[in-house]
Amino acid sequence: MIDVALLGTGGMVPLPNRFLTALYCRIKGRYILIDCGEGTQIALNILGWGIKNLDVICFTHFHADHISGLPGLLLTLGNSGRTEKIYIIGPNGIKKIIRSLCVIAPEIPFEIKIFEQDDLQQNFFKFENQDFIINFLPVEHSIACLAYNIFLPRRGKFNLKKATDLKIPKKLWSVLQSGKKVLHNGRIFLPKDVLGEDRPGIKISYCTDTRPINDLINFVYDSDLFICEGIYGDENKKDKAISKKHMIFSEAANLAKKSHSKELWLTHFSPAMPDPKNYLDHAKNIFENTVIPHDGMYKKFIFRN
Amino acid sequence: MIDVALLGTGGMVPLPNRFLTALYCRIKGRYILIDCGEGTQIALNILGWGIKNLDVICFTHFHADHISGLPGLLLTLGNSGRTEKIYIIGPNGIKKIIRSLCVIAPEIPFEIKIFEQDDLQQNFFKFENQDFIINFLPVEHSIACLAYNIFLPRRGKFNLKKATDLKIPKKLWSVLQSGKKVLHNGRIFLPKDVLGEDRPGIKISYCTDTRPINDLINFVYDSDLFICEGIYGDENKKDKAISKKHMIFSEAANLAKKSHSKELWLTHFSPAMPDPKNYLDHAKNIFENTVIPHDGMYKKFIFRN
Numbered sequence: 001m002i003d004v005a006l007l008g009t010g011g012m013v014p015l016p017n018r019f020l021t022a023l024y025c026r027i028k029g030r031y032i033l034i035d036c037g038e039g040t041q042i043a044l045n046i047l048g049w050g051i052k053n054l055d056v057i058c059f060t061h062f063h064a065d066h067i068s069g070l071p072g073l074l075l076t077l078g079n080s081g082r083t084e085k086i087y088i089i090g091p092n093g094i095k096k097i098i099r100s101l102c103v104i105a106p107e108i109p110f111e112i113k114i115f116e117q118d119d120l121q122q123n124f125f126k127f128e129n130q131d132f133i134i135n136f137l138p139v140e141h142s143i144a145c146l147a148y149n150i151f152l153p154r155r156g157k158f159n160l161k162k163a164t165d166l167k168i169p170k171k172l173w174s175v176l177q178s179g180k181k182v183l184h185n186g187r188i189f190l191p192k193d194v195l196g197e198d199r200p201g202i203k204i205s206y207c208t209d210t211r212p213i214n215d216l217i218n219f220v221y222d223s224d225l226f227i228c229e230g231i232y233g234d235e236n237k238k239d240k241a242i243s244k245k246h247m248i249f250s251e252a253a254n255l256a257k258k259s260h261s262k263e264l265w266l267t268h269f270s271p272a273m274p275d276p277k278n279y280l281d282h283a284k285n286i287f288e289n290t291v292i293p294h295d296g297m298y299k300k301f302i303f304r305n
Numbered sequence: 306m307i308d309v310a311l312l313g314t315g316g317m318v319p320l321p322n323r324f325l326t327a328l329y330c331r332i333k334g335r336y337i338l339i340d341c342g343e344g345t346q347i348a349l350n351i352l353g354w355g356i357k358n359l360d361v362i363c364f365t366h367f368h369a370d371h372i373s374g375l376p377g378l379l380l381t382l383g384n385s386g387r388t389e390k391i392y393i394i395g396p397n398g399i400k401k402i403i404r405s406l407c408v409i410a411p412e413i414p415f416e417i418k419i420f421e422q423d424d425l426q427q428n429f430f431k432f433e434n435q436d437f438i439i440n441f442l443p444v445e446h447s448i449a450c451l452a453y454n455i456f457l458p459r460r461g462k463f464n465l466k467k468a469t470d471l472k473i474p475k476k477l478w479s480v481l482q483s484g485k486k487v488l489h490n491g492r493i494f495l496p497k498d499v500l501g502e503d504r505p506g507i508k509i510s511y512c513t514d515t516r517p518i519n520d521l522i523n524f525v526y527d528s529d530l531f532i533c534e535g536i537y538g539d540e541n542k543k544d545k546a547i548s549k550k551h552m553i554f555s556e557a558a559n560l561a562k563k564s565h566s567k568e569l570w571l572t573h574f575s576p577a578m579p580d581p582k583n584y585l586d587h588a589k590n591i592f593e594n595t596v597i598p599h600d601g602m603y604k605k606f607i608f609r610n
Contacts, residue, residue, distance in 0.1 A: 100405040
């Protein structure tokens, strides 16, 4: 199960009724934040899920509207009594950027462990004791930028035939089924010895700010939720979107369609577009299950049957 | 005339209904901002006075809740088409801090001219073509911190006797009265040749975060409006305020009383104090004209008769 909240839907400038785009995910009581622009901690406060168990902050890129809220959030975390280490992931150069930003937050009472893209050669990040995986993909913006997906895998069903064929003692079945390996009478048993093939997991993809490059189709493929920028809805603004290395609603919808995503939430709306709903049809004509979310919109995603 | 708006009343953390403390002043169509924490540009947007003619940003100190909104505001100013130079004033070290913060706002299309405390040996700042003066005073916080006042002087009344005694040609009177000096038939005439003594100007003082040091009494003396921090209202929290180098309502009220200020607005409330009005009497018992402002509260100050 993954709880997903889109903290804001704005791009470039925080507005009175539109916070900057950022994603908050809850998986088994732990939290992941993607992007943290000015005001994100106010949006987190309104959401009310708490920030104490925030483990990872991922950054798409280093434009102020995606990162300037970091020093304030780190200080608030510190003031809340946090002492646990926090992880930060971002494009190459993020260590230097964070060192620079944190001149105004010098007294953080917990360790910050930062991974740049090149530190994670396989383009993913995984905690040792957590199931979920954070994958990233370099995309095409005016500066280095990453798209992310969060994937929670699901083990296969218990396979009685395998378990009995392999003569696995019955008392080990439930432990193996829970995903742990067992050493028993000098023999090692693995979860796959009692399980069928992995079943579809939950996949949440988040993509801003970029042109709709082809690599995104594979990266986003089969997402339960695809959150994607749509800076403009108006088709006539495509050239402007191209020049600024963004995309318009119809381009996001095409990505959703080609990637066989289940649901598309548009975001990162230009401040020059007061009502994105006026352009919703431009996306729906291509990908029916498109949503113009409101700030703080959240949804629970469970494993498919 | 000075229009004054208190953009927020919060300290430390921006809250859903309480922006961080910052002051916005309008004098003859030009603007001065003091402090710019996370969310200040949202509060400016709500206020609706515009930011195009913002000339000076003053910083009390470099804690995130007073400065982290700067990169976003500078970018928004840039996107609004501004090309005029902007001035920044702050404690020593501010040049380095701003260089660090602006790694996430690398493309600012206007010049930023920064004055540190030591660059302004007289402890004030004045534009060549503007009447108002920005004065500052080092105060006592956990890091270097400045209090500010903005002073708009008022010339004396026209003095007919002086003008005729000094045989000043009648056609020069109005120019001299407007504050300009005149060279006429090889002789220089000064405004003071036709004016009486300066009359009381308008003085707006702003003071956060500090202990109530004695120097503040002189600095704030005879303010039309004294905006002062009161992190806690509860008298029992005085020790906590002392340890954090802040002040409580009664201490701010004592400063207002001793400085013969006309009006006191408390601000920079702790997030642990949901309703500062509960403690208003603690200040009013000492200084009657104390106000607990709401975010965005504004008032016009005109010359006294």
